[in-house]
Amino acid sequence: MLWASIISILFIAGILVLVFFLAKPASKIFLKGRRGNWVFGSYIAILFIGAVLSYLVPNNSSGIAPLSEEELKAEEMNNRQFHDLAWKGRIDEAKGAVLHKEWEMDYEGKELMVPYENGNYYINILVEKTESDEGTIHAAHYTGKEFLDNVDVTSKLPSPELRIVDGTLQIIPPFPVEVKVAKTAFPYPFHQFTDGYSMFENNRGSLYGMEILYLRVPSDVKVNGDVEFVGS
Amino acid sequence: MMYLTEVSMWDIVKKQFRFKLKSFRGMFTSLIVLQIIGILLSLNGDGSGGGGSNYFNHTLSYYSGNILFGFVMIWAFISAILMTTRGYRYDDYSFVTDKMTSHFSNILFLLAASFISGITILLANRVVILIIYLFQDNVSMTGQPLTFKGAVFGMIGITLYIFLLASFGYLAGSLVQISKIFIMILPVVVIGGIFYDARLTGNPSLVPNVFSFFGMEDSIILFMLKVLLVSGLSWFAAILSSMKLEVK
Numbered sequence: 001m002l003w004a005s006i007i008s009i010l011f012i013a014g015i016l017v018l019v020f021f022l023a024k025p026a027s028k029i030f031l032k033g034r035r036g037n038w039v040f041g042s043y044i045a046i047l048f049i050g051a052v053l054s055y056l057v058p059n060n061s062s063g064i065a066p067l068s069e070e071e072l073k074a075e076e077m078n079n080r081q082f083h084d085l086a087w088k089g090r091i092d093e094a095k096g097a098v099l100h101k102e103w104e105m106d107y108e109g110k111e112l113m114v115p116y117e118n119g120n121y122y123i124n125i126l127v128e129k130t131e132s133d134e135g136t137i138h139a140a141h142y143t144g145k146e147f148l149d150n151v152d153v154t155s156k157l158p159s160p161e162l163r164i165v166d167g168t169l170q171i172i173p174p175f176p177v178e179v180k181v182a183k184t185a186f187p188y189p190f191h192q193f194t195d196g197y198s199m200f201e202n203n204r205g206s207l208y209g210m211e212i213l214y215l216r217v218p219s220d221v222k223v224n225g226d227v228e229f230v231g232s
Numbered sequence: 233m234m235y236l237t238e239v240s241m242w243d244i245v246k247k248q249f250r251f252k253l254k255s256f257r258g259m260f261t262s263l264i265v266l267q268i269i270g271i272l273l274s275l276n277g278d279g280s281g282g283g284g285s286n287y288f289n290h291t292l293s294y295y296s297g298n299i300l301f302g303f304v305m306i307w308a309f310i311s312a313i314l315m316t317t318r319g320y321r322y323d324d325y326s327f328v329t330d331k332m333t334s335h336f337s338n339i340l341f342l343l344a345a346s347f348i349s350g351i352t353i354l355l356a357n358r359v360v361i362l363i364i365y366l367f368q369d370n371v372s373m374t375g376q377p378l379t380f381k382g383a384v385f386g387m388i389g390i391t392l393y394i395f396l397l398a399s400f401g402y403l404a405g406s407l408v409q410i411s412k413i414f415i416m417i418l419p420v421v422v423i424g425g426i427f428y429d430a431r432l433t434g435n436p437s438l439v440p441n442v443f444s445f446f447g448m449e450d451s452i453i454l455f456m457l458k459v460l461l462v463s464g465l466s467w468f469a470a471i472l473s474s475m476k477l478e479v480k
Contacts, residue, residue, distance in 0.1 A: 012306075019265045020310055026261065036257040043264050044352065051358035057365040057373055121287065148290050151374055157288050176287040180368060182277070184361050184375035185296035187353055189393055190386030193452045194379070206292075208283070 072150060072207065079144035079209055086142070086212055089128050089230035096144050098209070101159040103139040112137070112217065113168040114225030121173035123160065124212045125227040129219040137164070138216040144209025148181050154209065162213075169225075171213070241333055248337035249344075256341065259311045263304070263349055267356050270303040274360045295364060297357030301390065304349045308394045309401035312342060316405030316470075335471050338402065346394035350387060385452045392459040396446070399463035399470075406470035 078096030085094040114125055130138075141159045145152060158174030185191070217223055277293030284290060315338060365373060378386070407414040430436035449455040 015266075015269055016306060016310065019262050019269075020314070036261070040257070040260045040264065044355070047352060047355035047359055050362050051355040054358040054362035054365070057362060146288075149292055149374055151372055153290060153372075174287050176289065179288070179290040180371040181290065181292045182361070182364050182368070182371050182373050183292060183294050184373055185294065186378055186382075186386060187297040187301040187357065187390060188447070189301075189389030190378060190382055192389055192447070193385040193450055193455070194382045206283070 072147065075145050075147065076207055079207065082142075082144050083210055086126060086214070087228070087230060091126075091142065091212075091214055091230075096209070097142045097212075098145060098154050100141045100143060100157060102141075103137075103162050105137045105139065105162070105164050106135060107137045107164055107218075107221065108135055109167050110220060111167060111222045111224065112164070114215075114223060114227050115168065115171065121160065121171070123171065124210065125215065125225075126212055126230050127215045127217055127223050127227045128230045130216045131219055134218050134220075136218070137169075137221070140214045140216075142212045142214055144211075145207065146209045147207040148179065149183055149206060151181055153179050153181075157209075157211070160213070169215075244333045245336045245340065248333060249340045252337055252341040253344070256311075256315070256345075259314070259345065260348075262311070263307055263352065266303050266307050267300060267352060270300040271356055271360055271363075274299045274357070275363060295357070295361055297353055297360070300353045300356050300360075301393075304353055305394055305397040308342070308346060308349065308398040309404075311345070312398040312401030313405035313408070315342075316402060316409055331474050332471070335467070335474070339467060342398040342402065343391070343395055346398060347387075347391045349394055350390040353390065388452060389455060392456060393446070396459050396463050399466040403466040403470045403473075406473045410473050410476055 075096065078094070080096075082091075082094040082096035085091060086097065091097055139162055143154060143157050145154045146157060147153065156177055156179050158177045160174050161172040163170050163172070215223070215227070223229075274295065274297065278296050278298045280291060280293040282289065282291035361373070361375075364371065404414070404418055407418065426436070426439055429438040446455065446458060449458060
């Protein structure tokens with residue numbers, strides 16, 4: 001850490017020495033008379049054009065508007081409610097539950113093995129026993145809502161693939177997804193005199209939703225493995 | 233008559249100021265080079281955070297132009313030091329001048345340079361944002377809009393920050409002109425003071441206090457007063473030291 005700091009300081013000092021030692025002789029050779037004005041003028045013009053173009057960049061290009069603090073608190077409540085209701089077997093009533101993918105799988109066996117995990121992929125598995133749908137296992141991938149700096153990124157969450165092979169539910173991890181959010185702001189003085197703004201603590205609402213694989217299994221099928229039964 | 237003299241002094245200050253805008257062109261060249269380096273260094277973001285679960289990773293990067301702001305403050309500090317060196321000082325004598333008019337035109341020049349460089353920080357920061365949008369995949373941009381009041385106060389604030397550093401640089405440069413021994417004394421006092429404060433008390437307060445004195449001030453009026461007072465003292469000390477140089 002100390003060495004990294006020293007190297008960064010030396011690096012910046014090196015840049016400064018180079019820039020200031022070379023600036024005067026270089027400008028005397030290359031920027032004589034009006035040419036210097038042209039160079040500085042062109043630089044300002046390029047910056048200006050770039051700045052104007054930058055305002056054409058959609059603010060929040062995901063197309064989803066950032067939430068207000070109150071809205072985010074409400075979403076947090078919904079996520080908690082999602083957790084409580086899912087374990088009670090009332091997931092359909094949960095406002096915070098986002099359904100990503102569903103599967104209908106025919107299954108004639110009397111016992112289903114669900115593995116604890118697949119590699120480093122782990123997901124909560126809830127099982128609801130149902131009297132209807134005999135011979136069919138219904139699976140659904142739900143998540144709570146995820147926000148990164150108040151931007152809803154829930155739709156970008158990837159779903160796993162499911163299949164039943166020899167009495168075992170295979171959960172195939174999804175391809176990893178990476179979401180980048182670039183938070184743009186103005187330099188510090190532009191926020192210093194604005195009420196309630198704190199530049200470096202301004203990581204607004206980041207909310208992580210829980211992931212659930214919800215299985216509706218005929219009541220005569222025994223489920224083994226690392227699962228939890230709703231309502232129990 | 234006194235009146236006539238005062239008018240001509242101001243005229244000379246104005247003329248010198250205009251002349252300095254042209255003759256200190258080299259300073260703006262170093263500003264361009266430093267800003268281009270600042271733009272490149274800013275592409276990684278001024279700060280970042282992130283997290284992830286299972287197969288879903290997210291990164292949050294900040295692009296606020298603070299690296300550019302820091303570079304420009306250093307530029308102002310060093311440029312002001314360079315202004316006090318012989319090569320630059322003797323430029324003034326192409327005019328009928330005295331030390332006071334020279335100092336006043338330097339103040340005006342550094343104030344103007346602070347304002348111009350402040351604007352270039354804003355523009356360069358937007359260029360960074362444009363580059364990020366054009367060259368990074370799958371990136372969402374979020375930004376807070378700036379209010380009119382925020383923009384005006386911010387522009388005043390950024391100009392004054394740069395001017396404050398320029399004033400410190402001018403004082404440092406003027407002291408070095410009195411005696412080269414200040415090349416040794418100033419870094420020893422500043423860096424030594426910081427280490428002394430940190431080592432001896434175990435609870436460094438000097439740097440945080442200086443930063444919070446300016447950085448935590450949320451009233452623009454008080455901030456202006458603080459900057460004008462501190463930079464005024466620096467200029468006063470610099471002018472006094474140059475008088476000493478004259479006697480010498």
